[in-house]
Amino acid sequence: MNTATAACRRIVGNPWFENFIMAVILFNSIAIGVETYFPGNGVLSALNNICLAIYTAEIFIRYFASVSLKDYLRDGWNVFNIVVVLACFIPESLMPNAAAAAALRVVRVFRVMLLFKNSREMRLIVHAMLRSVRSLGINLMVMFIFLYIFAISGVYMFRLPDPASASPERQAKLTRLAEIAPPAPANAHDPYGSLNEAFYTLFRCTTGDDWTDLRYNLVTASEMGIINIPPYVVTIFHTLWYVISAFLLLNLVVAAVVANYQSTMDSAHEQEKKNEEEKKRLLAEAEKAEGKETADAAGNKGGS
Secondary structure, eight states, X not given: OOHHHHHHHHHHHSHHHHHHHHXXXXXXXXXXXXXXXXXXXXXXXXXXXXXXXXXXXXXXXXXXXXXXXXXXXXXXXXXXXXXXXXXXXXXXXXXXXXXXXXXXXXXXXXXXXHHHXXXXXXXXXHHHHHHHHHHTHHHHHHHHHHHHHHHHHHHHHHOOOOTTTSOHHHHHHHHHHHHHSOOSSTTOOOTTSSHHHHXXXXXXXXXXXXXXXXXXXXXXXXXXXXXXXXXXXXXXHHHHHHIIIIIIIXXXXXXXXXXXXXXXXXXXXXXXXXXXXXXXXHHHHXXXXXXXXXXXXHHHXXXX
């Protein structure tokens, strides 16, 4: 082990190093937010560059403290750190258009997520979320099946007539409907005018965003004869969807996340316990070996 590697390992193993990096990330996060109020400010740009230099030094220190490059890249947080820092070195002047420059600025904002890397508790939460995403495949598939069925049913039952091809009588009814039951917001499209719009409408219902207004508008359309569906069907459809999506399907998702979080925490505590036992075992072996050496030395002295 050379001197540089030993020094880097001592730095990384020292608690002040993690605390210092955490303080820099917090300061830089605040500076990024303040910069949105004062774009192009020279002082803020200089402070961000100083933080970027510290991030770069951290990458090299952690790399030299690792056993090998493979060992360093095995930690996904180190890879994330490298990507974010490299993105910060790309000048906006090299971007081909304003959209690309905006995308680069968004990537730079991800520096705030470096807080996750330096906080064990935050890393555990992120790990639990990622495990939940991997295990939610079946739940999401069930949710999509229900969403697809309800979306197609909604298009068939509640799609309003096209004003361009409707009869004058229908056009007059549509105009009257817009007056007495305007959509929310005012520039909203027909909630079930197409399949993709129906998907979004049902998602709005799941969040509880004006789903009762949607129901009342469709009931009014039914009473005016614009759609050929009885009002009670409108009520049953939307109430049933809200119960299934908000109270059943979302609870399955929450249950999966909570279960994975608990599993992650249990695994972390178990690993900590194993590490503590291994540390005690190594310490006991070291003390035993030291005692044996002392006894041997004493015996050799007495024999002489």
